[in-house]
Amino acid sequence: NELASMMDVGVTQVISTCMSLGMFVSINQRLDAETLSIVAEEFGYEIEFVKPEDEEVNLDEPDSEENLIPRSPIVTIMGHVDHGKTSLLDFIRKTNVIAGEAGGITQHIGAYEVQLADNKGKITFLDTPGHEAFTAMRARGAQVTDIVIIVIAADDSVMPQTREAINHAQAAGAPIIFAFNKMDRPGANADKVREQLAGMNILVEEWGGKYQTAEISAKTGMGVELLLEKVLLEAELLELRANPNKRAVGTVIEAALDKGRGIVTTVLVQAGTLRVGDPILAGCYSGRVKALSNERGARIDFAGPSTPVQVLGMQGAPTAGDKFNVTETEVEAREIANKRLQLQREQGLRTQKHITLDEIGRRLAIGNFKELNIIVKGDVDGSIEALSDSLLKLSKDEIQVNIISKAVGQISDSDVLLASASDAIIIGFQVRPSASARKLAEQEQIDIRLYSIIYDAINEIKAAMEGMLAPTY
């Protein structure tokens, strides 16, 4: 209806054009970007989309090669529950107080920075362990983590969430370092874990593979220093660099309302330098930096690349994963923030559309579809393997099939978030989504397909990849 009135044509004409494209739409239905373009073209119009993120291109000052200097790595710790993520984060936080600054860390602000002994280097840790937070940020488009540490208790084994963590890290393209924890325990056997990883095609360096590992105890601190040195080594390979001499850009880690201080926002500066007095824009809110403080509550005047910092002075609370920018003037920040708020209201909360099986044919026809990411959940290992193998074999020159995650169990929120972050579809074999995963999938517009016969699953994906899938209504 809206499109019809914009083009000044009858709404039935638009509907019948959609029908001729094989889509049966209702008068109030919202069309995705590609459909809008195609339909408008039929009527001789060209559509220009205005996205809230579009201004960022101008906001982030471009870098030239000579302005880039090394920055410290940003690390997330993942792993199965009770394998020691929190203990490791706490141990590192307690023992590595930044050189020259006395006093332990007193507050949790969502991230902290540590300085290794002998000036070996700094590392920034995101303080919310686990792959859910990591992937939720990624689903919002935030790329924050450079390196992932996956903790595996050596007196236990590779567990479902270990596998999930590996999948999530790999889907993000983040290098992994394995920490075999609880080595102080009598039953600890790191080699057993190495073997299990090898069984998943993950070869650790001691066995000739590419993954660094460290045997540690988050309780006694044994091996933790070595682990951190390996993180720095990995970071060196990544050649992480940023320009500190420009207006700051970065990501919101968390934000909350504090009774005395107003909105308190923790941001991670990723490039440039954030200073007290800077006009700031984050998500749909703006403000001016009134004060900056570090994780020990100490006031600081500025924060450079890879530094987490608490900001006072935002007018509203942005969401974790939102990008932040320093703007030239406060007025500019406010205007963009207001525009984004308005756009968000107009366009509904989500503007991004994820891949569905029905859509593959259309994207193929347009010629911009190269990879099909699939998450496979099933009731037993055997059928998951069989299904995954057959799906992989469907790959052909034009489309590559990637199984970005496969696991036993019902379809969870975490699967949906991974699908959203990686633009994947989810296949459930003899399993169903949990109630909350189903809701989240609706919200995130993730295609979940349920099958009870392997042959059906393969045939349907195959048909979709050939652009032959009969649409379902």
Ligand code: GDP
């Ligand atoms: P998380 O769920 O992965 O964050 O795990 P926690 O850090 O909460 O640890 C789970 C339990 O294992 C706690 O009781 C810890 O005290 C214990 N733990 C963690 N690391 C070690 C370790 O290296 N050695 C021993 N003996 N216990 C540990």
